[in-house]
Amino acid sequence: MSEPSTTTAVERVDAGRRYDILVDGQRAGLTAYRDRGARRVFFHTEIDEAFAGQGLGAQLVQQALDDVRASGMRIVPVCPYVAKFLRRHDEFADITDPVTPDVLRWLEAQLG
Template identity: 80%
Template sequence: MSETPTAPVVERVDARHRYEILVDGKRAGVAAYRDRGAQRVFFHTEVDDAFAGQGLGAQLVQQALEDVRESGKRIVPVCPYVAKFVQRHAEFADITDPATPDVLRWLEAELG
């Protein structure tokens, strides 16, 4: 009898500045961020090709943004995927700040 796959799990990995989505214990995708005071600046989201087409990117971002809300921080969607997600999910509009040139300069310096 084969094992039933477990539901994907999203974890925040503060030491690596990212959220990870795990499928059966394997990392399937990441949403990378840097914290700028009370803002969590999302700059890259990626799902491994082996897991594409399963809705994992949306699940990852949804849970990451819910975690940001719970932590009392605000979202800055520099990543195009996160920006589009926020546009389509108005429930996050109240905690979303624009990706201003100042934020982009800060992020560039932060990432080196």
């Protein structure tokens, strides 16, 4: 017997400054960012426990980074998950900038 198929989609939510991953229309996780000029600074990624272990985090980050590339922006991986993903996917090295103390101070001010 086959398992029921699910529909997975990643959406950029500009008003919330995040990308959501949806499974059958239900938000299963997100990766949050703030834009600093032409740099998209990713600072938090999470997958709901009910959806853990399905590879959704990698799918979410892959599609978010593809979107960043398509928009002509660069990536700053403050989020540990995004940083780990980038270490394994060097195809984004050309648009990745380092996390600096200046970026961290800026992000802290943005997040309050």
